[in-house]
Amino acid sequence: MNAVDGGVTAPAGFRASGVRAGIKPSSKKEDCALIVSDAPAAVAGVFTRNLMRSACVEWDIERCRAGHARAYFINSGNANAATGAPGAADVRATAGMVAEGLGLAADEVCISSTGVIGVPLPMDRIAEGVKGCIAALPDADAADDARASGGADAARAIMTTDTVPKEMAVEVALSAGTVRIGAIAKGAGMIAPNMATMICAITTDAAVEPKPLADLVYRAATVSFNQMCVDNDTSTSDTVLCLANGRAGVGPLEPGSADFEAFAEAFIAVCRETAKNLVRDGEGASKFVEIVVSGAASDGDAKTVARAVAVSQLCKTAFFGEDPNWGRFACAAGYAGVAFEPGRLAMWIDEVQLMAGGQAAEYREEDAAAVMQRPEFQLRIEIGDGPGRAEFWTSDLSHEYVTINADYRT
């Protein structure tokens, strides 16, 4: 597996574009993105578990059930959530417009919306965005740089409070040839266990049937997007959607084969790196902290403890304050709801051991402080002798987070 330039248009047979339609009037950047596959593609996704999920999530779940799609339209600036029956009608209308412009059927078009909740989609702006995106699409035989530029426009268009666009792509050599996987994502706030206010669009030119693709997306999300948090809010719009169009001429990849596993490994790596990038660019984040919990009875128990530390406001403000206040980390572990022997707790930040046998280890305060000053570090907590282990990625809680979220709608 090698990293290659670009994002969703790095795999063969995908084009993309991004334009500004003024959906959030105060924003000057692109807010509509379109990804198109030049061939029929398998589609699979994982979605928010929030009951108040947006109408477009309902729509995409149907598309994934059918298993095939050709296009994916995403707008930022408005989540089209808590908008009732009119919101659902707006999704159908948007898909219809995209389909008409591309000569597809509406049920070949997936839709995501991210932004403010509870405000009707401005459909005149959306219509303009759809038209603009289709007009801006490079030709199918366009040069690589034109295709790459369209992908980059799409990555910018889906951003909300993100400070940098997130794109990545890899290439994997399989026995029958080479395939690529590309992704763009947006995240920033509402980054929580079981996804976030995040959208990740993944493309691949491998041929994978819808069912194994769906299994793989789920498997990858479990060890990437579902083990991160910025705040602890699960949004109405969280979506990871993958289109696999087979244009590399390799496959179909059979689950269980060595090629499938090599592909899966690369796919999971793309999801993990993308998830980490979302946390690194979390709202107001100045730290990236990897929490690793080991010695639990099960991986699930370990994840529960890791999550409790990762979402704790007191731990996150200690990260921000660069304060090795390990009592807070131990305290959060203690209320996670997982049984362990307090006198067995051990803890490290990178190379410095803070706790042993449930109390302070011998360490120099300045060594601990030096680790906390790093922009990225690992907090390891051992709660016993069990085989269970999990990791969780989190950011700090900063003044900037409060500022961003106190003023979000304005």
Add this chain to the structure above:
Amino acid sequence: MNAVDGGVTAPAGFRASGVRAGIKPSSKKEDCALIVSDAPAAVAGVFTRNLMRSACVEWDIERCRAGHARAYFINSGNANAATGAPGAADVRATAGMVAEGLGLAADEVCISSTGVIGVPLPMDRIAEGVKGCIAALPDADAADDARASGGADAARAIMTTDTVPKEMAVEVALSAGTVRIGAIAKGAGMIAPNMATMICAITTDAAVEPKPLADLVYRAATVSFNQMCVDNDTSTSDTVLCLANGRAGVGPLEPGSADFEAFAEAFIAVCRETAKNLVRDGEGASKFVEIVVSGAASDGDAKTVARAVAVSQLCKTAFFGEDPNWGRFACAAGYAGVAFEPGRLAMWIDEVQLMAGGQAAEYREEDAAAVMQRPEFQLRIEIGDGPGRAEFWTSDLSHEYVTINADYRT
């Protein structure tokens, strides 16, 4: 029931004091408090469910099991948590010193510690605090104002990041005479469901047997200290402890009697008002918000939804930003894990209806903004037609919270 002046020394037969022993060297205020009953008293408490609970919590649980106590010593500045076997020995030593100074047995002395976790108790300072507190106790026959002043000193001594001391007392007329209930409390951060980094000492001169007293403390905590949050962290030290000494000459109060219920009502009112005061003075809090959820299948379901909204960082920053961003409130309700029909959701802030039928209600933005600008308001969420109802008290998430907690140890 009438409010009366004072706190834990308002009921007959209780004396208290508070002195500075320098447990947290950087603090200039009192940090050791002592409450003494002049007669044997029933004792009952509720405690943190955190596995990493402090050694003094273990000690107090034993005292409550035995059912009787005479004195309660509390220090701030150090939680004596995650301190292992030496921490437990320090609790026994402290109780021994108090007992010796007062002519009691060590197992008649309850102990609480609150402050930084993981640092051994400075026992020389504690010894000085015990000695100072005993010396500062008013005489048993001292005038009311001297007894009140001792209670106020104790209320100040237990504060950590609190900005104001919390004392309250009430008087209840029962068929056989009048009894009083008094309380002091500290809270501020780590205020979470299932209590907080909080300590509440309650005294009463009513006569109540240990078992009904324990049931009442539990019942009162459920509708007061267990339905509030500032952040979502449950500390190692949370304690609500009540001493009932019967010095009013009324009772013993029999559970089920009209007198007991009148007493219980007043007791619960003291706990609820104290809990609200803790949230009002939560770390960095500039708002007090009462979340009320109704229409749930059960009270438990309603509490789960109310808690999800109350602890959401995004909701709390919206409160701070005075932004009626109801999409966030609906979103938090949606991920609470309680099944409801999204199209049934309705929402109000005080008199302004924000949502009806799962989408925006018709309201004027300036009316909603005006409510959000109030220092206290109610957010009501109706999720269906069921009989379940719950309330939850929360504060906003402000810059001040981040500042306080990023710099706590220094």
